[in-house]
Amino acid sequence: MFAKVRVTGKNEETFLPRVLRVLAKQGVHIRSLHLDAEADVVKLEVLLVEAAAAQVAKLLAKQMFVSSVETVE
Amino acid sequence: MKMTGAQAIVKVLQEQGVETVFGYPGGAVIPLYNALYDAPLKNVLTAHEQGAIHAADGYARASGKVGVCIATSGPGATNIVTGLATAYLDSIPVVAISGQVPVANLGRDSFQEIDIVGVTMPITKYNAIVRKSEELVPMLRLAFAIAKNGRPGPVLIDIPSDLQVKELEYPELEKVELPEVLKADEGIIEKAAAALNEAERPVLMVGGGAVTSSVEKELIELAHKADLPVVSTLMGLGVYPGSDERAIGLTGMHGHMDCNLAVANADVLVVAGSRLSDRVTGDRNRYAGTKTIIQMDIDQSEIDKNVGVTLALDGDLKETLAKFLPLVKEGKHPEWWAQIREWDRMEDRSVADGSRLTAPWVMTQLTKTFADRDTIYVTDVGQNQMWAAQYLTIDKPRHHLTSGGCGTMGFGLPGAMGAAFAKPDSQIVHICGDGGFKMTGLEMFTASRENLPLISIVINNSCLGMVRQWQQLFYNERYSNTILTEFDFVGFAKSCGADGRTVTTCEEFTEALKEAQNRTKPFLIEVRIEQSDLVEPMVAAGAVIYDFVKTHI
Numbered sequence A: 001m002f003a004k005v006r007v008t009g010k011n012e013e014t015f016l017p018r019v020l021r022v023l024a025k026q027g028v029h030i031r032s033l034h035l036d037a038e039a040d041v042v043k044l045e046v047l048l049v050e051a052a053a054a055q056v057a058k059l060l061a062k063q064m065f066v067s068s069v070e071t072v073e
Numbered sequence B: 001m002k003m004t005g006a007q008a009i010v011k012v013l014q015e016q017g018v019e020t021v022f023g024y025p026g027g028a029v030i031p032l033y034n035a036l037y038d039a040p041l042k043n044v045l046t047a048h049e050q051g052a053i054h055a056a057d058g059y060a061r062a063s064g065k066v067g068v069c070i071a072t073s074g075p076g077a078t079n080i081v082t083g084l085a086t087a088y089l090d091s092i093p094v095v096a097i098s099g100q101v102p103v104a105n106l107g108r109d110s111f112q113e114i115d116i117v118g119v120t121m122p123i124t125k126y127n128a129i130v131r132k133s134e135e136l137v138p139m140l141r142l143a144f145a146i147a148k149n150g151r152p153g154p155v156l157i158d159i160p161s162d163l164q165v166k167e168l169e170y171p172e173l174e175k176v177e178l179p180e181v182l183k184a185d186e187g188i189i190e191k192a193a194a195a196l197n198e199a200e201r202p203v204l205m206v207g208g209g210a211v212t213s214s215v216e217k218e219l220i221e222l223a224h225k226a227d228l229p230v231v232s233t234l235m236g237l238g239v240y241p242g243s244d245e246r247a248i249g250l251t252g253m254h255g256h257m258d259c260n261l262a263v264a265n266a267d268v269l270v271v272a273g274s275r276l277s278d279r280v281t282g283d284r285n286r287y288a289g290t291k292t293i294i295q296m297d298i299d300q301s302e303i304d305k306n307v308g309v310t311l312a313l314d315g316d317l318k319e320t321l322a323k324f325l326p327l328v329k330e331g332k333h334p335e336w337w338a339q340i341r342e343w344d345r346m347e348d349r350s351v352a353d354g355s356r357l358t359a360p361w362v363m364t365q366l367t368k369t370f371a372d373r374d375t376i377y378v379t380d381v382g383q384n385q386m387w388a389a390q391y392l393t394i395d396k397p398r399h400h401l402t403s404g405g406c407g408t409m410g411f412g413l414p415g416a417m418g419a420a421f422a423k424p425d426s427q428i429v430h431i432c433g434d435g436g437f438k439m440t441g442l443e444m445f446t447a448s449r450e451n452l453p454l455i456s457i458v459i460n461n462s463c464l465g466m467v468r469q470w471q472q473l474f475y476n477e478r479y480s481n482t483i484l485t486e487f488d489f490v491g492f493a494k495s496c497g498a499d500g501r502t503v504t505t506c507e508e509f510t511e512a513l514k515e516a517q518n519r520t521k522p523f524l525i526e527v528r529i530e531q532s533d534l535v536e537p538m539v540a541a542g543a544v545i546y547d548f549v550k551t552h553i
């Protein structure tokens, strides 16, 4: 079972570690990860294995400078 | 206006209404301390940075304002880690300013360079390093805004020392853009009110979120209107007045029997600002049963996190309750109350009857003695904390301060000091154990130097009581490193410039408590109690919430 999470946020130096920390704390395994940064905006698409994607999405959404989180099951 | 970075930091503090800061100087904050030297701010030097961060936290808990702490880079910054974690797990607004090595030395393992942003990322609501002068003021303003917005929390801003020296142009105050707080769905509010109106065995649970949201009036109105028994988590104590007849007390691992049984047997449970942590729920899989749980929380990620709830009301409690209250009907539940009173009679409270000196009795005496004074209790961690939570009567929010989520031994004394700065007209009573006192006890020196009339109650059971209790009950009485030897608490207080008494009987305690009042310095009362006294009731970790441990076999 996989779940895809799309995170959009501000291109800040700690954006990626913040997202990865949330995933690591939830014990989520990452299958693949794709990041696009443009000027001020960063878009990240993460494919997760066996994840409680809804809770992960809520936790990501409350990180500062994350502007949106979408989950595609 | 041009000024140095350090002067700009001070100006932001003033702009944010900060009156007191707690900290400890060092190489990477000398420029900041230079600016603070003649700034119109109270700058409190603690004995240790851990004392500074807990004091800032205690200040915030007592006042509702943002607490501020300053530490130097490297060891100074790592010394505030426990305090940040403590504030984080209890959602307390604190801004920590750490000094950092100059920008040019970053990333080179320079002297006292620690990646404190990396270290504290999981235990702050937000943190960041300032890399350019022009970022300094906006980042600090953002730090204050984030710390207090929505669900509060600690924020750390790491400031390289050269940026404190460099001149910058102080920017105009701008509005800080922050994420919007959700509003509870009106349809669900209606459903929740309908469920409560039909309930036969309703219970209201209040948590730390209710304190943050200042909903004490709304909660009284709700409980009185719908005739609700009110239980409190450790973090919620006081937000619903403990002396109100509908307050039945603490629920959770050391909750009162009637409280836990009421929760377990309720058909509708209204949760106002609690994350339903394991210490509150016991076995979370058997917590909900068939009851309807209505969870009100400002943080969406708390909904369904630990216990699946029936009706989720995500939004600020104040707004949610304002819409919920008019839909709630007057109710009466005499049978339910009779049942709760019967459960209450099952609990043996003779430990507090004064036939010998015990911590529960001490708590009842403190409550009586200070009933007419605005008194803030600041407790440490362990048995002393649980006895305080069970046997003190707290009638107002922000009058029982404790490290709930992190359970940080050593929080009490510096936390009490922070509360004393925030509320100089209140009586501050610090309650701790003989173990926890030693962790941050040197702040007694700070409190004494600052002429804070704290009353420090050290419950001396000659052991790390709470751990010893688990060893007795679950580890075959193998008291591995939990039995403590003699320590001269009163002599220690005296060496800090304070005073104190050791008491071994109820009469001596009463005398000492009289002596402790109306002073200009801290006064420590060492209360010697039996080593074998246990905190009861108790529910074992992971057990269902009404399965009380049998301690007398």
Ligand SMILES: Cc1ncc(C[n+]2csc(CCOP(=O)(O)OP(=O)(O)O)c2C)c(N)n1
Residues within 6 Å of the ligand: B380, B381, B382, B383, B384, B385, B407, B408, B409, B410, B432, B433, B434, B435, B436, B437, B459, B461, B463, B464, B465, B466, B467
């Ligand atoms: C910093 C820290 N270290 C260890 C613990 C684990 N711990 C929880 S309660 C406790 C015993 C506390 O002893 P004491 O301060 O004497 O209080 P008592 O339980 O005896 O009232 C310990 C060691 C903790 N909560 N915090």
Ligand SMILES: [Mg+2]
Residues within 6 Å of the ligand: B433, B434, B435, B459, B460, B461, B462, B463, B464, B465
């Ligand atoms: Mg002890």
